[in-house]
Amino acid sequence: MPATSPQDRTTPPVPNDPTVGGSSERLNELAMSFKKSQALSAALEVGLFSALSAGAGTPDEVAAHCRIDREVADRLMIICKAMDLIADVDGRAVNLDDVERFFVREKSTYFGDFLRFTIGAEYDEWKGFADNIKDASSAPPPSKLYEGDLNDPERARAFTTAGYNSSIALAHRLAKRFDYSRFTKWLDFAGGSGCYAIAACERHEGVKVIVKDHPNVIPVTREFVAKHNLADRIEVEPGDFLKPEDYPDDCDLISFITPLHWYLEDDVMKALGYAFDALPSGGTCLIVGYMLNEERDGPIDPVFYHVQAIRDGHFTGHVPSGPEYCAYLERAGFVDAKYDWLLPNRLGQIEARKP
Incomplete structure (x- = not known):
């Protein structure tokens, strides 16, 4: 296909546009x-x-x-x-x-x-995306994007196992840079396979963890914890971070590692509010999640999740930027909020302290 001449434009050109004079190959x-x-x-x-x-x-x-x-x-x-x-x-x-x-x-x-599972699970969701966005509304969605996977025990097992394989190395990276030894007891919501708790316990003596997740995930989590001989340090039980009764009052660290982008702002604020109420003074809230850059024009992988969270005409979740995550934490009452990339151009690490 012939290249388009700059003279054919009807809008101002993009400065330093690398595609000027190029073909349609890109x-x-x-x-x-x-x-x-x-x-x-x-x-x-x-x-x-x-x-x-x-x-x-x-x-x-x-x-x-x-x-x-x-x-x-x-x-x-x-x-x-x-x-x-x-x-x-x-x-x-x-x-x-x-x-x-x-x-x-x-x-x-x-x-x-993990990639095979993701390609298979998400292909059909993207297949009709052009039609999906035509009548999107702010009405509450009937279900979350991944609930069908967790409600099926076999798919929950496949999802959780794939998550362990894809995340255990990253869990050890977080355990190297985040000092879990400062805390007496850690509550990890939506902890999946338990890989982040496993990595923390293997690198920090004395760390005690409660991992909570969907009931169909819990049996798989217990298997991974037992495989690493950490059942005496990692408790595993069902739990929902949108239920205030599922927050114990004896944890000084509460984390949300990669679930929040599946939820809209109101639900995220509920979870952060419950965490704030459950933590003691000086306790910490840790978030690991897909994160947009400050300009909100990338990176591409978090943007995919941000756009994908339009399903069946509903907004089912969103991906904040680092400053937006910090603003959420501050609105919930936390102080000293900060963010950085844990996995560059994909996952952010955000933390704040209860005064």
Whole structure:
């Protein structure tokens, strides 16, 4: 498609626009991104990257290792080369470094199952997005975006297990930079697999934790806690942070690690208010969540969640910026609110103290 001339514009040009004089390739790439995610999901499903890590390097060897047709193996390998996931070295296919670290099932840093689960769970939600936004209203939504997953025990298990695999490394990063040892007892709401509590207990002696989540998540959480031999330090029980009765009065740290973006501001303020009331003077509220930048024009991953929280004509959640998170905490009564990136361009770390 021919490039558009600057003279064809009817609005002021963007300063230093890198696309001036360019082709439509960038836009075509955006429109066809769904093909990449489906191809990646298929490669993960058959274990292509694990096969290469184990020494398979040709279509015949990959086909034998993955128990798939030789032509299927060849085509999958071609598309993964085109997407810069694998490359040929001395005539044999090998994984690129990040693929070797994160997409090989046998590695401790593997999180392919999380991506497979997310691609499968969210594909249909995005499929009709253009129609979804036409009649959006502020009327209360009938359910949260992920409630269907948690109400089904099997999907709750898959969701929680995938969350452990994708988050345990990040949980250890948080445990390195956040001093849990300052607190006598920590309440972790929507704690999922318990990975953040596990990492904290493994790095800080004496930390005691209560992890609360949906009833269908709790059995999986207990399994992970037992696997790490931490049942004596991590209590696990059902709990809902929108119910004031689920807040004990003996915790000096209360956290919300990645649930708040699924909720609208009124519910977020309720939860922060309940946390403020339950904490003693000097207690801390910790939030880890998807976070927009200060300009509210990115980064792209938090923006996806912000936009995705329009479902069936309803707003089901929102992603605040760092200053907005701090403003929420201050409105709830907290002081010394501050924020920073925990996972750059994706997850923020926000904390504040009860005076």
